[in-house]
Amino acid sequence: MRQLGKLGVWYPVDRLDGAGIRRLLQTVEDLGYSALWYPESLGYESLSIASFMLANTTRLIIGSSIASIYARDAFTARRGLRSLSGLYDDRFILGLGVSHAPMVERVRGHVYDKPVPAMRRYLDGVYEDPANATEWPVVIAALGPLMLKLAAERTAGAIPYNVTPEHTREARAALGPDKLLAVEQKVCLETDAAAARGLARRELHRYLTLTNYRSNWLRLGFTEAELADGGSDRFIEAMVLWGDPTKIASDLSAHLAAGATQVCIQPIHAEGDWDARDRTLTALANL
Template identity: 80%
Template sequence: MMRTLGRVGVWYSIDRLDEAEIRQLLGRVEDLGYSALWYPEALGYESLSIASFMLANTKKLIIGSSIANIYARDPFTSRRGLRTLSRLYDDRFILGLGVSHVPLVEGVRGHVYEKPVAAMRRYLDGVYDDRRDTAEWPLVIAALGPMMLKLAGERSAGAVPYNVTPEHTRTARAILGPGKLLAVEQKVCLETDATVARGLARHELARYMTLPNYRNNWLRIGFTEADLADGGSDRFLDAMVLWGEPAQIAQGLRAHLEAGADHVCIQPVHADGDVEGRDRTLTALATFQGS
């Protein structure tokens, strides 16, 4: 069963943190009243194992994978993992699945990267085991393009797009249709100096700039090759990372909700190791949940 999410959650790369630091983050997010914490699967913690740790160290917080790589475990394992975590932790786990990227699939795992939509469709066939109540499963898809969004609407509870704009959110809602969860990630930076904020944004986005999945989507939603050159234009950086005072950032978050998002996952962007900056951002934007 899919738990109801509040308007705002937190997205954070826990691979950067040790055990004590993860506990500290979980406590801060839960104490501030955020409804969910979303985390990626990269080269650190295994997705379902770390989800169990985080669920065990929280009381009410929903934990969502954003995303679990479909090449990291077979469909049967994902199904059993989802059912196990849901049963043991009061339905507080959401399994977000994604096709990942060629370097992480072929270069790191040694698999063959297949056509994304076809690969996801086959994977879901294995996860569901021909079940007919798929919309009720706490399972969502990392969907950017129209075909993957259509699949998310047809075969899952919704979508968790990453590195997107309110314009993409509006299109995603139209494709998903009503009644489907649309939880969008949005990077935020509590910094009023444009040079500093854009420098942090450029550093944070550098890892994504060479990945075709993201580049293709950025071009599809209106950015140009010039916007993506040399670390990103000001227009591109300002769209990907909302910066400024809390009220300015809140306005950008509200734009996603007005465009059709049910839930916005804020990702604090800060200097490496700046835990105080991260927590300051989370505290400053916690009041947005009720605004």
């Protein structure tokens, strides 16, 4: 797997059309970020959009964060990984996740299984040779101790989402010193507290209903009261770093100090304000 730099970008490309994705890719690559991570959406199919993004870049590593194990069988994931890696100079990382019960059952019509056993079985189907499994460019979305243990034993690393530096420290301890740990972190280039918190609450609203995230936040020491009514200020400011570039850069460095291989910046901005997104990426590119 190719070496990742300390900064990457995480962005929901399903918000963009083809021209918008090309503009984002050019911005991210020109600014020197080493990787762009993207989610499984209800718009673009995960491996198809990865191919589009790889074809429109020359150096950028593209990583799925995540491709749902319920969206395609393990054999298809394996062939997709092999195809994208072979065609695009090993610039693709297959990030897998168990998604969330509402998306799996209501949207896809599947039965949502226990996360860790389901992921273990899926990995068994992905690898041609389990003996060298940790050498494949495969990582998993791991929040809790058991999924982190599985990431350490069976994959190249973990890609946690909606976490704090405290979680990063725990994840590094669970993974060991040599595994990839690419941590998503939302940032908002806004110095007005009310405006920043408003944007943050709008972005976090949908995650507050999902059991996987809520359970992890409670493990990290947040209370049910702090997760109610859109989230307390303490919770919001832990999830979305806001302020001027110097403050945000200082806060981002806490993940690196805690053991992250890469911090994946997700710009939070008003709907459709692509200029604000690009200003954020430009301001933080030289952390």
